[in-house]
Amino acid sequence: MNRDSNAYTFIFAAIMVVIVATTLAFAATSLKPRQDENVRIEKMQNILSTIGIEASKEEAQETYEKYITEELALDNNGEIVVEGEEAFKIDLAKEVKKDEEQQRFPLYVADIEGKKYYVIPLRGAGLWDAIWGYIALENDVSTVKGAVFDHKGETPGLGAEITQAWFQERFENEKIYDTSGNFVGVTVQKGYSGGNDKDDNAVDAISGATITGDGVTAMIKDRLEYYLSYLKEQNSKVALK
Amino acid sequence: MADTKNKKEKSPVVLFVAEEKEPLFSKKNRKLLSDPLDDNNPITVQVLGICSALAITVQLKPSIVMAIAVIVVMACSNVIVSLLRNLIPNRIRIIVQLVVVASLVILVNEVLKAFAYDVSKELSVFVGLIITNCIVMGRLEAFALGNGPWKSFLDGIGNAAGYGLILVIVAFFRELLGSGKLFGFEVLGHKGATLAESTGLYALGYENNGLMLLSPAALLVVGVIIWVQRSRNRQLIEKH
Numbered sequence A: 001m002n003r004d005s006n007a008y009t010f011i012f013a014a015i016m017v018v019i020v021a022t023t024l025a026f027a028a029t030s031l032k033p034r035q036d037e038n039v040r041i042e043k044m045q046n047i048l049s050t051i052g053i054e055a056s057k058e059e060a061q062e063t064y065e066k067y068i069t070e071e072l073a074l075d076n077n078g079e080i081v082v083e084g085e086e087a088f089k090i091d092l093a094k095e096v097k098k099d100e101e102q103q104r105f106p107l108y109v110a111d112i113e114g115k116k117y118y119v120i121p122l123r124g125a126g127l128w129d130a131i132w133g134y135i136a137l138e139n140d141v142s143t144v145k146g147a148v149f150d151h152k153g154e155t156p157g158l159g160a161e162i163t164q165a166w167f168q169e170r171f172e173n174e175k176i177y178d179t180s181g182n183f184v185g186v187t188v189q190k191g192y193s194g195g196n197d198k199d200d201n202a203v204d205a206i207s208g209a210t211i212t213g214d215g216v217t218a219m220i221k222d223r224l225e226y227y228l229s230y231l232k233e234q235n236s237k238v239a240l241k
Numbered sequence B: 001m002a003d004t005k006n007k008k009e010k011s012p013v014v015l016f017v018a019e020e021k022e023p024l025f026s027k028k029n030r031k032l033l034s035d036p037l038d039d040n041n042p043i044t045v046q047v048l049g050i051c052s053a054l055a056i057t058v059q060l061k062p063s064i065v066m067a068i069a070v071i072v073v074m075a076c077s078n079v080i081v082s083l084l085r086n087l088i089p090n091r092i093r094i095i096v097q098l099v100v101v102a103s104l105v106i107l108v109n110e111v112l113k114a115f116a117y118d119v120s121k122e123l124s125v126f127v128g129l130i131i132t133n134c135i136v137m138g139r140l141e142a143f144a145l146g147n148g149p150w151k152s153f154l155d156g157i158g159n160a161a162g163y164g165l166i167l168v169i170v171a172f173f174r175e176l177l178g179s180g181k182l183f184g185f186e187v188l189g190h191k192g193a194t195l196a197e198s199t200g201l202y203a204l205g206y207e208n209n210g211l212m213l214l215s216p217a218a219l220l221v222v223g224v225i226i227w228v229q230r231s232r233n234r235q236l237i238e239k240h
Helices: A006-050 A060-067 A087-089 A160-161 A165-171 A210-225 A228-234 B004-007 B025-038 B050-055 B062-083 B089-117 B117-123 B125-132 B132-141 B149-179 B200-204 B215-234
Strands: A067-075 A080-082 A103-114 A114-127 A130-137 A144-152 A187-189 A201-205
Touching: A006 A060, A006 A114, A006 A130, A006 A144, A006 A228, A006 B089, A006 B149, A060 A103, A060 A165, A080 A087, A080 A210, A080 B117, A087 A103, A087 A210, A087 B125, A130 A210, A144 A160, A144 A165, A144 B117, A160 A210, A160 B025, B004 B025, B050 B149, B062 B089, B062 B125, B062 B149, B089 B125, B089 B132, B117 B125, B117 B215, B125 B132, B125 B200, B132 B149, B149 B200, B149 B215
Parallel strands: A187 A201
Antiparallel strands: A067 A080, A067 A103, A103 A114, A114 A130, A130 A144
């Protein structure tokens, strides 16, 4: 058959596509369980690292069960609708696409030597694609214990730096309520000059990553808002300044 | 990619299309492997694949994984394209090459995600970007389409190893000077909060060079490698 004829070209392309598609589909399906397991372990590690506990891959499951005492999900009125492992499995990426009324808001409660921490999963938009993370609040439901962020496709070296420890450490001990008691979240601020001030509800931004930083600000503010009533109820005794 | 083709090939082997019997590791075949490591290095001589060399060479571990990934992709794609070289319709040959490379890269990415999740996250988009690595397409077009599978295999391994070698050298210096570590181990001693708490070099007041952690540092290191290489082998110096 003539190698330059249209028919040959079409047949070649068709066969090639079928072979390639089968191979890739087979590989993707057979590796899926292992990949999902990796994602699950990583989620546990992320949740643990917001409360200051680093766990290796092997220990993640065990450490997680040790410290995380409650897994729940709220509805948008702050009522508990799901409890236990089901709450862990909730995929925030799918939840945020739903209407507010139908969304479920997962919340993980940790207990370290009698101190309670609330870990809240976050999800929002960066510059190119989704960004997400976890933020842990201390018992006063205002002080940030720790935060981790991750992203799908932010610019390496700029927006992608939100995954770095030095950026995430800036959130530690920040407050999500301002001094008059209004909920403001934590703002990622350009040209921040507050130094080590932990009461100004702001942290220094990353140069060249303004939009990713704004995404982080918005994500913290938008997601935390849904949990406020529940958290307040849990801590009615704690007077907020 | 056009640059590669137009560039005068330094190795005579590339022009030589051998189909007759010869030993597997004949002198010419060995040259296919060794040339790209030094005199015809894809990064320092042909100046290809620089972009990924900048991005992933902050630490040794990801660079080694990247090097292995590129070796696997290049060896396999060179062999596949070489086996198909008499079947591929000329008009869609670039697309066929792309499909071959892209599927291999997706496979590598899926395997990394399943078995080396941390590394795959660290390499993030750069595994995907092997598809657009000029070295891969350049070798397919310039070599695999005109040579047998065994020669193409060697050529693929050689060029990818030449690329990987530079990655590892650059990463070695960047990790050592930038964070005082190799493979994550603190080889220069531990840097404490104060001089008294530090050990090793840090106790003498040594500081890490933060510039080495930024992308431009890779260019500096590559520049030094090119300089050293050309002063050793004057034939590589371009005539103007």
